[in-house]
Amino acid sequence: MIPEVIAEYILRHYAGKVVEVGIGHYPSIALILSEKLDVVATDSREVRVPSKIRFFVDDIFEPDLGIYQNASLIYSIRPPPELYKPLVSLAEKVGADCLIRPFANEAPDGGRLVNYKGEWFYVFKNVFQK
Numbered sequence: 001m002i003p004e005v006i007a008e009y010i011l012r013h014y015a016g017k018v019v020e021v022g023i024g025h026y027p028s029i030a031l032i033l034s035e036k037l038d039v040v041a042t043d044s045r046e047v048r049v050p051s052k053i054r055f056f057v058d059d060i061f062e063p064d065l066g067i068y069q070n071a072s073l074i075y076s077i078r079p080p081p082e083l084y085k086p087l088v089s090l091a092e093k094v095g096a097d098c099l100i101r102p103f104a105n106e107a108p109d110g111g112r113l114v115n116y117k118g119e120w121f122y123v124f125k126n127v128f129q130k
Contacts, residue, residue, distance in 0.1 A: 001077070005119040006101060007032035010073060014097070018073040021060055021087060023049060029077060042067060060086045068094045075099035084108040088124050098124040 007029045010018060016038060020030045023041035027049045030039045034052040041049055042058040049055045056067050060083055068074060074091045075098070076083065084100060088108070091098035100108050101121040107113070111122030 001101070002119055003028040004032060005117045006077070006121065009114070009116045009119070009121075010075065010099070011036055014073045017071045018075065019068050019071045019096075021058075021074060021076045021090075022079050022083065023047060023053075023055070026077070027053060029075075040067060040071070060090065063090050065090075065094060068096065070094075071096045073097050073099060075101075077101045078103040081106050081108075091124060091126065095126055097126050100124075 010033060018033060018037050018039055020041045023030060023043050025047060027041065030041050030053050031050050033039050040054045040056065042056050044059060046057055058064055058067055068090060071094060074087060074096045076087055078101060079087065087100060088098050099121055100111065108122050111124045114121055114123050
């Protein structure tokens with residue numbers, strides 16, 4: 001995975017606030033994005049992230065919607081498959097698009113497969129009403 005390519009795609013298609021769910025110990029995409037976007041990151045446990053990134057501990061199965069409000073994109077890099085539906089549902093609830101970069105060959109239901117400069121991920125466009 002090349003973080004710069006995924007970050008470039010996000011920067012070309014989104015503005016304002018973006019939220020990375022499940023940042024873990026790999027903040028490389030969020031860090032690149034933080035140069036031009038308002039980046040928020042969440043994880044199910046406390047992790048260290050660069051100071052440019054606002055961080056919250058949050059449970060994707062019972063999310064604090066206030067963290068995600070006004071985001072243009074909610075994205076997750078290599079989440080476990082059981083998080084796909086909660087991610088898309090969360091994006092729907094706050095009126096954001098959702099981008100999921102699976103770990104391997106998993107395919108989230110309903111997303112559009114995007115191949116951008118050799119990186120692949122699924123995008124769920126916000127066609128939902130707030």
